[in-house]
Amino acid sequence: MVKSYNLKGPKIVVEPPGPKSRNALARKEKYITNGIKIGLPAELDVAEGPFMRDVDGNVYLDFTAGIGVHNCGHRPAAMVKACQDQLDKFIHICFMVSPYESYLRLAEEMSKICPGNLTKSIFLNSGSEAIENAVKIARAYTKKKWILSYKTAFHGRTFLDISLTGKEKPYREGFGPLVPYIQLLDYANCYRCPLCLEYPSCNLACADTIRTIMETSPLQGDVCTLVGEPVQGEGGFIPPPPGYWEKIRKICDDNGVVFIDDEVQTGFGRTGKMFAIEHWKCNPDMLVSGKGLSLGMPLGGVTGKDEIMSAPGPASLGGTFGGNPVCCAGALESIKLTKKALPNTKMINKVELKRLKEWKEDVEVVGDVRGLGAMLGMELVKTRKGKEPVPELTRNIQLNCFKKGLYILTAGTYSNVIRLHPPLIIKQNLLEKGLDILESALKEETKKAGL
Ligand SMILES: Cc1ncc(COP(=O)(O)O)c(C=O)c1O
Structure with a gap:
């Protein structure tokens, strides 16, 4: 049985943060590291579909989806049931100890839904850990040093991942020295073109600069991988222009560089296709998934070409919890639910x-x-x-x-x-309701700011 709360909203009964939420915030200050900052100060009680209720009884419409995770809404019944069924069988053994069905079947499904010829997978605990593994595998395959990423990218919170972003505050400040042999690139941001050009007359000159970096000293002949989000997420929801990823694909091919497609935020239907890179004619060498992959159960994945994924030596990859059976069971439902929600x-x-x-x-x-x-x-x-x-x-x-x-x-x-x-399952009237709220907030705050 999957519990239902029949939440209806949005409904504010006490100005948030209410007294119980304020108490939670005081406890947070006392017991939780300063490094974690709370964005919206209401203590969550329950969540269902597009709604969340806080401990003071307010019901919110959720356009955050837990940072791009709940693409099919909170706690879809089929997914909760699949996790419950797996909990009733076994919770953990570690795939390195003994194989199990949900991990194997998820790998089979990923090979079917990923673009191009990506046939082998590994599952980890998070998007961050998946990026780490993808880069390790690319190093093992190419035996080259340099890693390329974009200045305005975001790939997670580990040392490697923060080394792959250029946003100093809050991600990197105070944590250096970071991982060496990383070159950060200008992204194809047409609103703030790094070359002060205009599309399409620019002829994608920003991509040409990447070719120059790869083909001149000190990186020449020694670039292992380029890691990119097909649409930048944390960087500000920035899709590159038509033709960009095709051009990058060609530059990577010409230089024997592995293209790692970070679909942690863009994947699982968010951009209208299962994976955002499918908007371009560009097949990645490895695809990194997370977030919507398991609709809230912690899981990350790397799915790649056979020859690349076969490069690391036996026992060189893994982890105690990576690809946990309950998370994989949730992901199998996520694939079905996402396909249904896509239209x-x-x-x-x-x-x-x-x-x-x-x-x-x-x-x-x-x-x-x-x-x-x-x-x-x-x-x-x-x-x-x-x-x-x-x-x-x-x-x-x-x-x-x-x-x-x-x-x-x-x-x-x-x-x-x-x-x-x-959530991708949202009904039109509710979407309009959320946009009405956003419009009034936009106009009120702009007026208050005198802009
Ligand atoms: C594009 C991208 N890659 C990687 C990550 C890291 O994923 P996680 O937070 O699951 O470690 C994120 C998280 O926001 C992301 O947006």
């Missing part, structure tokens, strides 16, 4: 894009509207011409939404992007 991303895209474009017409601070499928966001700036980021305004809009019963996230190298992660 609804068309409605989400149409409804959101219409509203976001209207706001761009109406409100000066909406500098850019962008994204793919159900992964849309807007970048907020002081003036259209100067494009000065407004992180405080962005944060105030987020908090205003929170007080009205809507959870949203911010992102961006300059923390000035509002990003929307509604």
